[in-house]
Amino acid sequence: MTTILVTGATGTIGSQVVAALKGREDVKVRVAVRSAAQADALRGGGVTPVDFEFNKPELIKKALTGVDKVFLVVPFVAEQVEHGTKFIDQAQQAGVRHIVKLSALGSGVVPGIDLGRWHRIVERYLAGSGIAYTFLRPNNFMENFIHIHPPGKDGNIYLPMGQAGCSFIAGADIAAVGVAALTTPGHEGKAYELTGPEALSLAQAAHILSGVAGRPVNYVDVPEEAARKSMLGAGMPGWMTEALLELNALGRAGHAARVTDSVQRVLGRAPTGFAQFAQTHAARWK
Ligand SMILES: NC(=O)c1ccc[n+]([C@@H]2O[C@H](COP(=O)([O-])OP(=O)(O)OC[C@H]3O[C@@H](n4cnc5c(N)ncnc54)[C@H](OP(=O)(O)O)[C@@H]3O)[C@@H](O)[C@H]2O)c1
Numbered sequence: 001m002t003t004i005l006v007t008g009a010t011g012t013i014g015s016q017v018v019a020a021l022k023g024r025e026d027v028k029v030r031v032a033v034r035s036a037a038q039a040d041a042l043r044g045g046g047v048t049p050v051d052f053e054f055n056k057p058e059l060i061k062k063a064l065t066g067v068d069k070v071f072l073v074v075p076f077v078a079e080q081v082e083h084g085t086k087f088i089d090q091a092q093q094a095g096v097r098h099i100v101k102l103s104a105l106g107s108g109v110v111p112g113i114d115l116g117r118w119h120r121i122v123e124r125y126l127a128g129s130g131i132a133y134t135f136l137r138p139n140n141f142m143e144n145f146i147h148i149h150p151p152g153k154d155g156n157i158y159l160p161m162g163q164a165g166c167s168f169i170a171g172a173d174i175a176a177v178g179v180a181a182l183t184t185p186g187h188e189g190k191a192y193e194l195t196g197p198e199a200l201s202l203a204q205a206a207h208i209l210s211g212v213a214g215r216p217v218n219y220v221d222v223p224e225e226a227a228r229k230s231m232l233g234a235g236m237p238g239w240m241t242e243a244l245l246e247l248n249a250l251g252r253a254g255h256a257a258r259v260t261d262s263v264q265r266v267l268g269r270a271p272t273g274f275a276q277f278a279q280t281h282a283a284r285w286k
Contacts, residue, residue, distance in 0.1 A: 008073025016175035054083035064094035084122035135191040160227040162252035165199030170272035199257035213285035
């Protein structure tokens with residue numbers, strides 16, 4: 001029996017990793033949560049919640065006791081590098097054998113952008129720790145159309161992404177690759193660049209959403225300075241605003257359009273297309 005700790009277990013990817021591991025007879029799943037209410041929602045099917053906060057080493061120590069493997073999601077916060085490296089120190093002390101770390105497409109590119117660099121620092125720290133590792137480096141999640149930039153009441157999606165394509169990936173595919181890495185041999189020391197099956201422009205994605213939502217959805221390309229103003233005006237911290245604008249600039253230049261065969265190679269099936277994802281989650285946009 002393998003005990004697996006999942007951090008970020010209530011988030012977009014962690015929750016889908018937990019769902020995919022739930023009910024398996026060969027693993028015990030420990031989910032790291034910040035509140036008792038979240039814990040109750042996750043219990044059952046071999047899943048046990050544990051109190052967890054990245055800035056509380058005593059909770060991390062308890063959560064890691066007896067753990068064999070970790071699915072590591074570090075939230076997008078200013079302390080992300082510190083959270084990641086300190087967690088790895090404690091995992092090493094606890095005798096963890098394998099960490100599957102959620103990173104981002106382009107994390108391996110030097111110098112790359114801030115977002116990639118922050119992931120790369122933690123990836124390198126993990127690689128140097130002696131713990132076996134697998135890096136998942138996905139492109140933008142399809143779920144961003146639900147959680148981060150859903151169409152507003154006016155039906156518009158405002159983003160500074162120009163007309164370039166992006167090979168959006170479904171979170172369930174990232175989670176499935178993560179579960180394969182945690183439960184089958186041969187993924188140690190690997191970095192998987194994960195994308196969906198095709199590159200779509202935001203206008204093409206909006207068109208697909210219109211079809212399933214039964215209302216017009218349109219993409220509005222926003223000039224970078226207007227996006228900066230609106231993000232800062234909404235209370236987003238400066239470091240986060242600049243990091244996201246840098247990511248969007250990379251996307252506008254066409255660097256998010258790359259399609260890889262990693263999902264096919266690891267799972268033996270094609271990644272989920274955007275139209276299928278949109279159909280599955282249609283109720284979110286109605
Ligand atoms: N969005 C994208 O398109 C994209 C693409 C590539 C890579 N990524 C990477 O994906 C990662 C984020 O994954 P996600 O989108 O699945 O996460 P998410 O949905 O933003 O959820 C964040 C998770 O972290 C937990 N959390 C936040 N602060 C915490 C703390 N101090 N201690 C313990 N747990 C804490 C949250 O718990 P609560 O429920 O308690 O808040 C939640 O479970 C980032 O590293 C990002 O760079 C994102």
